[in-house]
Amino acid sequence: MKYHFFLLFVLFSVFGFSQKSKIDLKTIEKDLKNPKSPYNYEKLIFKYKGYPKSLDSIEAQYLYYGRNFSKDKVRISDERFKGLTEAFKQNNFEDCIKQGKALYDKDPTNLDVLLILLRAYDSLKDGTNFMHHLNQFRSLTEGMKSSGNGTSESTAYVVNSVGDEYILLNILNVGQDYTRSARPSKSGMVDIWEKDGHAIYIRILYFELIN
Incomplete structure (x- = not known):
């Protein structure tokens, strides 16, 4: 599958219209750390890793924006991420998946890592893992997209x-x-x-x- 067709498949088959909500980062941080909250991080990440399609848009927002409070974020400037992208450029998809899974374990809601894993699994025709990570990608980006409507600065x-x-x-x-x-x-x-x-x-x- 060519990259452009893959990207179209991933990005334009993702969404219908969803309810818009204002993002409250302080509340998100507090609830993620609260073991009694329904939005506790461990509860949400369990659903995300096991059955991402079960996440609703609010849960997805908590995971997406909650990444800001993680100590294990993988940045594109990190050497470990550069190694992942180099493996993909070399079409070494098995090594790409090995490295990508290690970064995913540290930073499971990283969209850049998810996209590279998706492309690697697609190249190896691994439909099961492809669809699982695609559902995760869809959940997170739906949470991002439902953060506003983009028509003004106040609803960006x-x-x-x-x-x-x-x-x-x-x-x-x-x-x-x-x-x-x-x-x-x-x-x-x-x-x-x-x-x-x-x-x-x-x-x-x-x-x-x-x-």
């Missing part, structure tokens, strides 16, 4: 990183014919993507910008 989509922003842009079918401008906000940087008088607002959280 909220993403954890610039990399996640570009994943969202692909989902929204925003291409190179859009122009980008940016301005700082209290809790992040707001990017405005415009075309023919239509604007899409995306807020990138400061966590990834300064940590």
Whole structure:
């Protein structure tokens, strides 16, 4: 399966319309750490790893935005992530999966790691693992997409990183014919993507910008 067709399959078969909700990071952090909360991290990650399709949009948001409070985040600048991408570039898919699984164990809600694992499993025609991680990817990106409607700064989509922003842009079918401008906000940087008088607002959280 060619990459462009794969990307279209993953990104444009993911969503219907979903209810929008305001992201409260302080509440998310508190509930994830509370063992009595229905949104406790261990409870949610168990569902996510075992049966990701069972997650509702709020649970998915807790996992997606809760990644900001993890001490084991894998960044694209990390040598271990660079090793993963190099293995994929060399078409060494078995090693790619080995490295990817190790990074997934540390940072299971990392969209970049999930995408590389998806492409590797697809290349090896491993449909079972492909579909499992695809369902995880869909859950997380649905949580991200339901963070706003993108029509104004106050209702902007909220993403954890610039990399996640570009994943969202692909989902929204925003291409190179859009122009980008940016301005700082209290809790992040707001990017405005415009075309023919239509604007899409995306807020990138400061966590990834300064940590």
